[in-house]
Amino acid sequence: MGAGATAGHVETLEVQAWRIAGDVADPEIPVLTIADLGVLRDVRVDGDGDGVEVDITPTYSGCPAMAMIAIEIEVALAKAGFAKVRVNTVLAPAWTTDWMSEQGRRKLTEYGIAPPQKGRGRRALFGIETVACPRCGSADTAEIAAFGSTSCKSLWRCNGCREPFDSFKCH
């Protein structure tokens, strides 16, 4: 086998490993995959093709889902025949909601969670934020609580359809 063919073979495995790792669902928002979230940062397959190294980054420093995500990546890749899987947690560059894919934003809205708005990474002290209701689309909404059911969400209410909803915090 020539060097070119070897490189092609490894690349194929890498694409496969990316897809498998990327398809792992966020345990707290199962409608999103870690690829949608931008949590999956890198996947490297070694020269022998049986070892994979995966880099993931936490959304929040204390995100309790990270350990679960790491285990699920290991299991998914092991099932696909990768004998040695190593999952690293990397902190830099820091995750931002801008890394969430368009597909991820759409899936979140359909699931009933208002997606983070792009380029709104930082809330100024006392800045006013508007979030559209993921159910009826009304912009007439109000924040009920700055902290919601998980680190990454706040709790809102729609004044149009009267439904409460979660909003993915801009970060």
Added chain:
Amino acid sequence: MALANMGLDHIGQARSLYSHAAAIEGAGHDEDAFAFLRDERAYRNVLLVEQPNGDFACTILRQFLYAAFAEPYWRAMMGSRDAILAAIAAKAEKEMAYHVRHSAEWVIRLGDGTAESRARIVAAIEALWPYTGELFEADEADQAVIEEGIGLDPLTLQHAWRDVVARVFAQATLPMPADGHMRKGGRRGHHSEHLGHMLAQMQYLQRAMPGASW
């Protein structure tokens, strides 16, 4: 819910810092060794953060006074020459910005609220203000890392901190307290009685059953 989430951010930051400290120490320890197996005197935290929750005004004011310091601290630490510290800082800075905002909104509600809420936040300021001076002190260990561009002199943050606190207190119609006697000692391992009680609760399991894991 907010306090639990804020606690989670602090635990996450502490885990990253302890893991990094363990790697630098190179003695085979991990984050848990620092969290669960050190005695009170080995802790170097400022006294402010070990003050009891008290009522909601006390809790939220403690969080506000600390977050207003931690936000500019971590923002400046993003420029640390230690790449891992800079990375931890980049995450912590965003989290602390959110804490400042949330706790500040509560300080304003309480100060500019009812006679009862105002009395509570005024009492909280009186109780906690003497612990704020220690935030800006640097010891020899700090000096060493400041010189190497790894750490920063907390004194450089004092103006930014005062500005935010003064702005929030003004909106809350609360007077800015005078700086009287400041209580210090935490950075040298001399703690108030509250830390020992907290550690007893936090460390009990690892002390009773060393190495226990889920």
